Each structure stands twice: as structure tokens, then as C-alpha cells.
Amino acid sequence: MSQISSMRASVASIALFATAVGCAGPRVSEAPSGKPISEQELAQRHLQAPLEQHLCKAAVYPTAGSDWRLVRVQSLAGRGVSFATALEALCREVDGQKLPAVVDIYFWRAPGGWSPNYELRGTAVRFEEGFSPPSPPTWENIKPPEMPTNLDEEPPPAGEGGKKTSSRHHGRKG
Numbered sequence: 455m456s457q458i459s460s461m462r463a464s465v466a467s468i469a470l471f472a473t474a475v476g477c478a479g480p481r482v483s484e485a486p487s488g489k490p491i492s493e494q495e496l497a498q499r500h501l502q503a504p505l506e507q508h509l510c511k512a513a514v515y516p517t518a519g520s521d522w523r524l525v526r527v528q529s530l531a532g533r534g535v536s537f538a539t540a541l542e543a544l545c546r547e548v549d550g551q552k553l554p555a556v557v558d559i560y561f562w563r564a565p566g567g568w569s570p571n572y573e574l575r576g577t578a579v580r581f582e583e584g585f586s587p588p589s590p591p592t593w594e595n596i597k598p599p600e601m602p603t604n605l606d607e608e609p610p611p612a613g614e615g616g617k618k619t620s621s622r623h624h625g626r627k628g
Contacts, residue, residue, distance in 0.1 A: 493535070505534050510545030513590040514576075516599065518557035523582040527553055530578050531562060533571045537598040540574040553578045555587065560599045 494504055503509050518524065528551065532544025541559070548556045556576040563573040581587060 493539075505539040505542045505546075508542060508593055510542055510549055512545050512548040512553065512578075513555040513587070514541065514545055514559070514593075514596060515555060515557045515587070515590055516559050516596055518577075518579070519588075522587060523585040524555075524557070524579040524587075525582065526577050526579055527551070528578045529575060530556065531573055531575045533573050535571055537572055537574070540572040541596065544574050544576055548576075548578045551578055553580055555579050555581070555590070559596075561602050564602050 530544060530547040530551070532540045532542070532547055534540035534543050544556060544559070556578050559574060559576040561572065562575045563569075565572055
């Protein structure tokens, strides 16, 4: 019994010490204001460069050649207020995965409705040994892919959007 009480005392003293050490340092945190944070402020908080600056090192190929020897690794997404910022976000995702390139770029969602941002998707790839892809297009020469149709309109509830039928043709006799 004495072992259990001494063990409890040890655990309690360790917990008290950890709490004191963890709370000893000054902590500065802002209370949430309920307002959205701008991309620029978020970048400053995380010490990241804004997406308007092109810092991506991965190659961007709008479409992959059919004869390219590559391994498709992962589908990734990038979001931004414009095509250029969404492309930069996608490219930085590829950099984060430490892969050399992204291919087959397409829009996943058009801006509108609940989000004014573009969502761009592509496939991060690794090239097979011995294959060297052509030089990627310059950043300024990458054209936006075809924009998807905006599907912000909801369809009518079930049963309210189809053809109307007459009530006398529902199998009733009389």
C-alpha cells in the first residue's frame, strides 16, 4: 500500500513540475476576433512568403506527354484568389512533398458561392531513371485550364422538379 501512495505522490509531483515549467514562459496569443485573416497576415504569422511571390522550385507541366516515363505519386490541390496564386499554392504543395514536378493541371472548383477562391489540382510525379522531361514552360506562359461550370445553384428538392402528373391518372377508379 505504501508503494502505491509513494507512486501517486511521485506522479503528482511530476505533473506539478511539468505544469510549472510549461506555464513559466511568456505566451502571447491573440484572441480570435471572428474576422477572416488575410493571406498576407497569415503569411507573416507563419513567416511564409505570400502566394503572389513565385518561390516554387518544382516544374509545372500543364499536361504530361503520353510518352513520358513517370510515376504518378499523389493528387494535390492549391487554392488562391487568382489562377496564379492557386498555381503557386499547388506548386508549393509539390515542393513540400519533395517531388520534382506536377502535371495535368485542372480546375476543381470555380470561385463563387461560399468561396471566392480558385481550387486547382494536379498530379505530383517522379520521373523514371534515365528519362529527362523537356523544359517546363515559363511561369508566365502557363495558361489557365478550362474553367468548370459553376454549380452553385441547388437542384429543386426531390419530387418538385419533374413533370407534373394529373391526379386522375394515379390508379384510382371512380
